[in-house]
Amino acid sequence: MTVQELFQKKWIFPPLDINLQTKISNALRISPLLSQLLINRGLTDIQSAEIFLQSKLSLLSDPMLLPDIKKSSERIIDALSKGEKITVYGDYDVDGISATALMVQCLETLSGLYWNHESTIDYYIPDRLEEGYGLSVEAIEKLSEMGTKVIITVDCGVNSFDEAKVARRKGIDLIITDHHEPGDKSPDSGKNADAVNPVSCGCDDAFGLINPKLITSNYPFRELAGVGVAFMLAWALGQMASTRTDHSTVRPDDMNGHKKERQSETPNKKVAIEFRDFLMDAIGLTALGTIADVVPLKQENRILAKYGLSSLENSSNPGIKALKEIAGLKDKTIHSNHVGFNLGPRINAAGRVGNAKKGVELLTAKCENEAKELAEYLESENKRRQKIQSEILISARKMILNDVDVNSEMAIIISDDGWHQGVVGVVASRLASEFYRPVIIIAIDGEMGHGSARSVPDFNLYNALVKCQEYFSDRKLLISFGGHAQAAGLRILKKDISVFREIFNAVSAEQMQGEWLSPTLNIDMEVRLSSISNSLFKEMQCLFPHGEGNQVPVFATRNVKAVGQIRRFGVNGKHLGFYVRQGDVSFKTVGFGLGDKIDVLKQNNGNCSIAYVLRHPYRKETNRLYNNNNMMNGENIELELKDISP
The missing domain is CATH 3.90.1640.30 (inorganic pyrophosphatase (n-terminal core))
Structure with a gap:
């Protein structure tokens, strides 16, 4: 059994309020679908919805x-x-x-x-x-x-x-x-x-x-x-x-x-x-x-992200320019995903496996040649970080599958003397997504353990650590800890890790009550393929920038059929591609990391339900998520699959 087969995602649909949807739609002159997307993001009155769409700098507090x-x-x-x-x-x-x-x-x-x-x-x-x-x-x-x-x-x-x-x-x-x-x-x-x-x-x-x-x-x-x-x-x-x-x-x-x-x-x-x-x-x-x-x-x-992304795109800062160029983003529209996957990791790499001061030196550089050298340093450190991270991920995943009963333990806590503490946080994040449990990865250095913890939605990691610390009245189980609901760091003596694992699992079981162990996929709306158009896609740009609390809208369509050739592509057939049809409307689809779902399609003669986000066909020369020129030219919209259900 593969890790991916351990869990079946449960699709969660928000309640539809047609009256509120119509009220906001008429007041702001937007489509009912966009109105519902705003409601799904907690914007349930005209004023808050309007402020969200405008996002003016003048709305920043004093x-x-x-x-x-x-x-x-x-x-x-x-x-x-x-x-x-x-x-x-x-x-x-x-x-x-x-x-x-x-x-x-x-x-x-x-x-x-x-x-x-x-x-x-x-x-x-x-x-x-x-x-x-x-x-x-x-x-x-x-x-x-x-x-x-x-x-x-x-x-x-x-x-x-x-x-x-x-x-x-x-x-x-x-x-x-x-x-x-x-x-x-x-x-x-x-x-x-x-x-x-x-x-x-x-x-x-x-x-x-x-x-x-x-x-x-x-x-x-x-x-x-x-x-x-x-x-x-x-x-x-x-x-x-x-x-x-x-x-x-x-x-x-x-x-x-x-x-x-x-x-x-x-x-x-x-x-x-x-x-x-x-x-x-x-x-x-x-x-x-x-x-x-x-x-x-x-x-x-x-507001800060919206105007900040524009500032990054047009920045004359030598460090920002050098960083964008080495990340392959020169002269490209900058989106929030570029920060998360291209720019951020390169700056982070210096702090994880190298000298974090180099990141500050890059961002404050006044000379283009100096900025270029610093960007190249960060690039090399990022590649080194990726190699170390890959090795730890393989080791940690193997340890979990061999030594942890994922069907009974509410949290995963593993440790090793050979792990680099600078990258265990990234590994913990990956494993928390894979196994859908809070994960704490501890890198041991001598008698001291340095841990990074990552959580799943609805489980407050920081509160759980507080309860663990309060467990003993005469001593501290954790030497130190801090962070947020979804991410935290800690230090612990090596000899206390097994006790900590037992107590944290007990605290996790009490908080989660078993109901959060099944991964969910939040769906914004169920739609028919015939409702998807370039004009709708263009209207959705006003939701930019996407990120935590404002994810890219996810749609679901039931009773569709995979047509034409269904193919796996990428290394080891990791990805999946095919066309999907409903009535006389069809779209090209691509499912990154969903290669194993090909069996679902074959077993049901191509009949399925799909969850997806909208995207334009990837164009290397533009590297843009929403591209007005593509829409004007009438190019097809692609569906990027998030899940496939029988």
Whole structure:
């Protein structure tokens, strides 16, 4: 039995509300089908649907609503005006690297625009293998010795209790920008752990804590990525700086020119014209980290991603240009899937198996030759990452099939001394999809295990880890952990892995109650093939960009027949291709990774039901998902299969 045969997907259809569908359709002058797609994405009133379709920059909230951002901005502006050394402290994934590059460029832009000091701006990315995630006492002490007066974290720090105390003791003003969940307890976990304020990060010791997820936050959107929080701080800094000068100011959402306005005495979303140009470039970095970090592409994240993808496509940044070229995206329309599968992995590779600082160097490069060399380095590291990842995936899959009872265990936890901890997260993600269970892959180094965990929909991984940690009252099962509902990282002693496996499975069984062990496929609508047209396909472009929380629409059509030659193609016949007909309408279909489904078609004489997304025939020269020229020329729409059912 193959892994693919272990599970049969259950198709889930949303309820249809014809009255609401008609109401939204008439109000916004869109098709009933598009109206239903919006309803499926939680947009159940005219106003929210209209805002979703418009996604204007002017709809971004005022960054000054974030906690501590005003006083933090004032401190940073003071440091820039005095020439004090500021260090941006980032993370080694795409979100952290893009946020680091954004904040460094922001500070350099402000310094040159207003004070013209010799650069006193630096950055620090911890080594994944040697230092691990987030702030460390050793790094803060090192930065103190090098003269740093202000540390700005990006994408990390919300739970850095001890490190905040050390920074204060060293006379460093620590400004934390993060988007991770605040911890409930101090990492000391002693008797007084419950007394720690969960939203302060013990941060009477930090100068400022900027995080939309704090209960003290007035910011209306909680789901910003780390780079999204960094972008908001950059915007706030631009506002603050503009009140101290006589520069003309402009709103960042003025996309069609430099509409000059005189500054006001209080920040009100206006920045200097020159800084506005920086923000419109920086929104490309924001999209890069936001999409790569798989945060929900709704509300403000959708706005940032939408304009950011356009910024990436037209960027003059030497690093972005070099990265696109080596990824085969030069002069191509950039979609969110390009970030997830082409750009992001190359930046991530540096942090996984090489030197993460190279990613920041690329994104902040000012010289094309330097950018090209750095892009080539990332390309080679990505190929090395792919090789290591492939070897671990084969080893881990074999271990699961031989040693894990996937029919009874609710979660998969495996470990090995030979695995590279930099890539186990990607492997865990692949295996969670294959076996449809939470998967934790632990790379052992001596007596220490470094684990990456990935989950399945409806199972909150972070909450499960919290419950495991609470299992013992006298000791900590996990040395440390952190993350989100769907992805997390942890450290654990090798000797505790077997106990952890037992406890996590018990917690998983309690949470899942067996009902989430069957993979599902969410279908947007059931349609007949005759309802699919180029005009419908073109209308669906307004749903761009797709991503977490706004997936590419999936349609289902029952009672169709595979006609003509049914063929397998690709390595080992991994993929499937054929034509499908319903009545007098037919479409070409392609099913990537569905080669084994050919038996379903043969057993039923070609009769089947299909789930699919719409796409145009792939054109290497355009590399575009929706291509207006193809539609105008009347080329056929293809159906990209997601599943086939008898």
